[in-house]
Amino acid sequence: MGYPEDALARDEELLLHRHPHWKMLFVPALTFILSTAVAGFLVGVVLNQEGTTRTVLLGLVVVVWVAVVAWRCIPPLLRWRSTHFIVTDRRVLIRHGVLTHTGIDIPMNRISSVQFRHGLFDRMLGTGTLIIGSASEDPLEYDDIPQVQQVHSLLYHQVFDADDHRENQ
Incomplete structure (x- = not known):
């Protein structure tokens, strides 16, 4: 049960x-979409770099994206799901x-x-x-x-x- x-x-x-209502998930969903688009754009720019600079910048983009999603998207989803x-x-x-x-x-x-x-x-x-x-x-x-x-x-x-x-x- x-x-x-x-x-x-x-x-x-x-x-x-x-x-x-799902309307409380609108801003987190929009944040996820926009942050993913910006991260994808930045990954495309970073791929033109060479060597260790590329690796460091890719890591930085991923870390910032994960931080934004973990801070602005996941908590509202958990609040919605647990109410x-x-x-x-x-x-x-x-x-x-x-x-x-x-x-x-x-x-x-x-x-x-x-x-x-x-x-x-x-x-x-x-x-x-x-x-x-x-x-x-x-x-x-x-x-x-x-x-x-x-x-x-x-x-x-x-x-x-x-x-x-x-x-x-």
């Missing part, structure tokens, strides 16, 4: 599992972190409101901010939720159905 199924209770049903937004029939789980993991669980019966917000650009990309209000705390905001309107609707129906179920008992 893989994540997030291993984080669920035995009879808990997984309804939704999402990572943040999970999960909805089950009982709760909402948010997990994030690479080295230090952070998580929050919000039981469905504690949710008092569900809202979403997205501007024009977010609407074009199909993403937005989900705002979950609980009875005892300030609302929690989660940015870059893919298909935020569908997630909002799912949560609303889960909370509404849970309220109906409690009233009928």
Whole structure:
């Protein structure tokens, strides 16, 4: 069993599992493409050199390229990959972190409101901010939720159905 199924209770049903929207990977991808293009150009220039100068310059280009990719591209990808937004029939789980993991669980019966917000650009990309209000705390905001309107609707129906179920008992 893989994540997030291993984080669920035995009879808990997984309804939704999402990572943040891919838009948070746009700048790292652009950085990777541009740094690779510049490195390729510099390798072409360096290949015209002779002897040890060529070897040293090639090594320098490779080291700088690896440093840029390791600094500007890999961490955002790891952050994206290690951030999970999960909805089950009982709760909402948010997990994030690479080295230090952070998580929050919000039981469905504690949710008092569900809202979403997205501007024009977010609407074009199909993403937005989900705002979950609980009875005892300030609302929690989660940015870059893919298909935020569908997630909002799912949560609303889960909370509404849970309220109906409690009233009928």
